[in-house]
Amino acid sequence: MPQLPCALRQTALIATLRQCRMFVGLPAEDLRTIAELTVLKALAKGDYLFHEGEPVAGFYIVQRGAINVHRVNAAGKEQVIRIFRPGDSLAEAALASHQGYPADARAEAASQVLLVQKTGFVELLRRHAELALRLLASMSFHLHDVVGQLDDLTLKDVETRLTHWLLKQCPETRPAGPMVIKLHHTKRVLAAELGTVSETLSRTLAKFKEQGLLKVDGSNLTVLDPARLRQLLQRHLGE
Amino acid sequence: MPQLPCALRQTALIATLRQCRMFVGLPAEDLRTIAELTVLKALAKGDYLFHEGEPVAGFYIVQRGAINVHRVNAAGKEQVIRIFRPGDSLAEAALASHQGYPADARAEAASQVLLVQKTGFVELLRRHAELALRLLASMSFHLHDVVGQLDDLTLKDVETRLTHWLLKQCPETRPAGPMVIKLHHTKRVLAAELGTVSETLSRTLAKFKEQGLLKVDGSNLTVLDPARLRQLLQRHLGE
DNA sequence: CGGCGTCTTTGATCCCGGTCAAGCCAGGCT
DNA sequence: AGCCTGGCTTGACCGGGATCAAAGACGCCG
Numbered sequence: 001m002p003q004l005p006c007a008l009r010q011t012a013l014i015a016t017l018r019q020c021r022m023f024v025g026l027p028a029e030d031l032r033t034i035a036e037l038t039v040l041k042a043l044a045k046g047d048y049l050f051h052e053g054e055p056v057a058g059f060y061i062v063q064r065g066a067i068n069v070h071r072v073n074a075a076g077k078e079q080v081i082r083i084f085r086p087g088d089s090l091a092e093a094a095l096a097s098h099q100g101y102p103a104d105a106r107a108e109a110a111s112q113v114l115l116v117q118k119t120g121f122v123e124l125l126r127r128h129a130e131l132a133l134r135l136l137a138s139m140s141f142h143l144h145d146v147v148g149q150l151d152d153l154t155l156k157d158v159e160t161r162l163t164h165w166l167l168k169q170c171p172e173t174r175p176a177g178p179m180v181i182k183l184h185h186t187k188r189v190l191a192a193e194l195g196t197v198s199e200t201l202s203r204t205l206a207k208f209k210e211q212g213l214l215k216v217d218g219s220n221l222t223v224l225d226p227a228r229l230r231q232l233l234q235r236h237l238g239e
Numbered sequence: 240m241p242q243l244p245c246a247l248r249q250t251a252l253i254a255t256l257r258q259c260r261m262f263v264g265l266p267a268e269d270l271r272t273i274a275e276l277t278v279l280k281a282l283a284k285g286d287y288l289f290h291e292g293e294p295v296a297g298f299y300i301v302q303r304g305a306i307n308v309h310r311v312n313a314a315g316k317e318q319v320i321r322i323f324r325p326g327d328s329l330a331e332a333a334l335a336s337h338q339g340y341p342a343d344a345r346a347e348a349a350s351q352v353l354l355v356q357k358t359g360f361v362e363l364l365r366r367h368a369e370l371a372l373r374l375l376a377s378m379s380f381h382l383h384d385v386v387g388q389l390d391d392l393t394l395k396d397v398e399t400r401l402t403h404w405l406l407k408q409c410p411e412t413r414p415a416g417p418m419v420i421k422l423h424h425t426k427r428v429l430a431a432e433l434g435t436v437s438e439t440l441s442r443t444l445a446k447f448k449e450q451g452l453l454k455v456d457g458s459n460l461t462v463l464d465p466a467r468l469r470q471l472l473q474r475h476l477g478e
Numbered sequence: 479c480g481g482c483g484t485c486t487t488t489g490a491t492c493c494c495g496g497t498c499a500a501g502c503c504a505g506g507c508t
Numbered sequence: 509a510g511c512c513t514g515g516c517t518t519g520a521c522c523g524g525g526a527t528c529a530a531a532g533a534c535g536c537c538g
Contacts, residue, residue: 071386071389071390071394072390072394077394079389079390079393079394081386081389093375093378093379093382093383094379095375095379096372096375096376096378096379097376097379097380097383098376099380099383102382102383102386102387103386122372125368125371125372125375126368126369126372127368128368129364129365129366129367129368129371130365132364132368132371132372132375133335133361133364133365133371135375136332136334136335136364136371136374136375136378137335137336137337139332139335139375139378139379139382140332140333140334140335140336140378141336141338142382143332143341143378143381143382143385144332144336144338144341146382146385146386146389147310147320147341147342147385148341149389150310150318150320150385150388150389150392151310151311151318153389153392153393154318154392154434157494157495158494158495186514186515186516187515187516188515188516195393196495196496197495197496197497198515198516198517199495199496199497199516199517199518200494200495200496202516202517202518203495203517203518205517206517206518218504396524396525397524397525425484425485425486426485426486427485427486435525435526436525436526436527437485437486437487438486438487438488438525438526438527439524439525439526440486441486441487441488442487442488442525445487445488457534
């Protein structure tokens, strides 16, 4: 990979930062300051970004690829907390933590991420309260997310969780017609995200298929009738 | 309850704030500013502080009693996220959230809490980055906590979770001898905290009892041999 | 004291879903 | 072509734990 001239690299970096949810709308000067604190990291599929408990170098912004944040128990089973995609930031919470990173992070595919280094950034926060508020917002979003998962996993069965997940994939734009969902990973990963294993996922998909709710073709899922799926969810929650 | 003179109420309030983890060591002047933003609330056992999704008035500090933060599914089953006790702050995340409170909060016993009002406090944060950093730390702690629960619930069985919980109750001071744990709530609540139901908890306690690990006497649990319990945990995690 | 509601325990039953094992398909490599 | 590897599906099995039901245990109050 050719090394870009320094100035060019800066501009490219700033462009990425600007697209990141957390920094959107920030004045150019601040972005420049932040850019000076960031380090570009390339990861091959399967590389670990950090492990649970490791000392905190900073937080990350995904530029390309996908980062799987998860916990493992001693038996080796993984519970996916979330998969982060380009534009997402992760591990902000670790900035203020004395406990190291709270989970493991691994590249689910070849990826490129920006590391925003802790030391400099905390200094910046100290002078720049507006930024701290954004960080708070971002963290509160993650917290909400994790809490949502928590009751998903404890209060609902796999069928319900899958239904829920499917509906989450086709938000906003709702032409009421069939709806194709492209899986970006293997079904094993989706299973882990749903807190189950691939066999059970496979069976549940099959069940939906024979009920005419779904068509499965490799990594393309087609929700044939979103409305009926939504009814199903209501029914499950309602009893 | 007699109304204290205003000045006195202020000092009492400030004393409480100072004890709160988040504000410990803050200069007196800041505490005064914050005190002006807070409202005292008394709750009877069973009263709700807020419900999931409600607009955010601010965050809370527990002064007396116990606040149970939990989620419920439509079937009415509750998953306890955490029980907050005097000195704890809760719902900080909601300050920066546009999604309302992320869970329900109910007084598990007669309680008194301070509401720190959102509007004024966010202004204060904007001028006072140091405070924002503390808030970040507090939130990151909660996040860590919730993530910990998440894999507890998905990756371990009830026996392991109970063992873990018991050991968490007797930290630091470890005179190696037997260890009494006083339950502050009913066993049903403890069960919910462990992500199970009272019947299963009862059985698991019985199992420990007949193994000579535990003595159960009403709401007093005596861990007869913490070291052996710790071994048990290692063994469970180790396979 | 007796009655009543809540909490707790114990037993019986059932089912969801995890595990093991086998077979199948597709893609990549030699 | 063959082979191998990794993902996916399906079947058989079984165990943890939820649910239902009933019987103590422990208040609390009149």
